[in-house]
Amino acid sequence: MSYTGPLTMDERLFIHCYYTTLSRREIAEYLQIPFWTVKTYLDRSNLRLTKQQIAAKNSRIHQLKNNSAQFDAFILANYDKIPAKRIGSIIGKTGGFVTDRYKFLNLVVPAEIKEKFKADSLIKKGSVPPNKGKKLSAEMRAKLEPTFFKKGNVPINTVPIGTERITDDGYIEIKVDNVPMVKNWKLKHRIVWEQHNGAIPKGYNVQFKDGNTQNVVIDNLYIISRSDQLKKNGYTPEALAKRFLNLTQVEVDYMKSQNPALLNLVQKHYLLKREIKQHENK
Structure with missing residues (x-):
């Protein structure tokens, strides 16, 4: 979206949802509005960060400055070849982080690619689990047996009736x-x-x-x-x-x-x- 004047409802909601995690410049870039518009709105709305939130945001921004270029390069090269969740595990991030970068980079995974990712993730008919028919060895069973739930076991965090x-x-x-x-x-x-x-x-x-x-x-x-x-x-x-x-x-x-x-x-x-x-x- 391009900036044409006062903030829209969606833009205001976006700022309220992300001002604690994104920098003002990141918000402005994502919404494609001037930086000063974001700054003025936050100031007039009295949206302030606590010291802990400021420290967490600065730490995240510092880390992103060091790594975002490499992350984005990998995402650009693989967004249509590898599912977002898998990309996240490769670069040490969550799938949500990767999909957020998709939006920031204006990347759209084609529908046919999405369907392929979905089909590849499903268990195929007739597939055999790798551990089918295998039993624990006596040594492994003896090692794990202390962790087994006993019959009638009550979890330690169980509270009495009436709590x-x-x-x-x-x-x-x-x-x-x-x-x-x-x-x-x-x-x-x-x-x-x-x-x-x-x-x-x-x-x-x-x-x-x-x-x-x-x-x-x-x-x-x-x-x-x-x-x-x-x-x-x-x-x-x-x-x-x-x-x-x-x-x-x-x-x-x-x-x-x-x-x-x-x-x-x-x-x-x-x-x-x-x-x-x-x-x-x-």
Whole structure:
């Protein structure tokens, strides 16, 4: 994209996602906008790095300056011959790093090459595993036997039934069972509701009247259908940011405190896209 004036919604979101890991010049080069535009936006949005983030970024930039030329040369020579993940393992990087370099270098792997990579990675019908029919030698078995799980073994990190924990979203969960390979945790507010009102009907959720997910008392709970809940809060800026930007509640709260205007832009961007789609479907 070429620079034609104020930052677009996508450009703003890109800056917010990558300002802690990419330099300002890298962001400007990727978005093809002036360096001063990125600098001014970061300053006006009060997007600052901690000392640890600055040190990590400087270390990464220093390393990239020393190695990026060699990495890029290898990627340019092999991007259409070797899958990205394999290139990453060869140069000591992740597949994600390699695909990011593809974007930076404007490289596009042809569709037929992608299909070939995919076909080559699949296990062929009739192929025989190299260890089929082979058993551990007595010496190797004796060496590994102390590491085998014993019948009825309980992992050392197992916690007793009734233990409570808090999820990343701030909800309290209670352990209700110790059955292997089964979800043994249930949301506390759902348990409390069912203790007082019976089973929760299908398609309904239990919500908090005061919005505090830690205040799990029956007087603070109410039940609502998912369709009504969607109408009530599904299109708020916070909900849309969590859903479409894959942000945690902590990240949304931080964005709301530092730059609430960006959350409103997310909402306007989504609603505009929805309106355009509805118009096209008429």
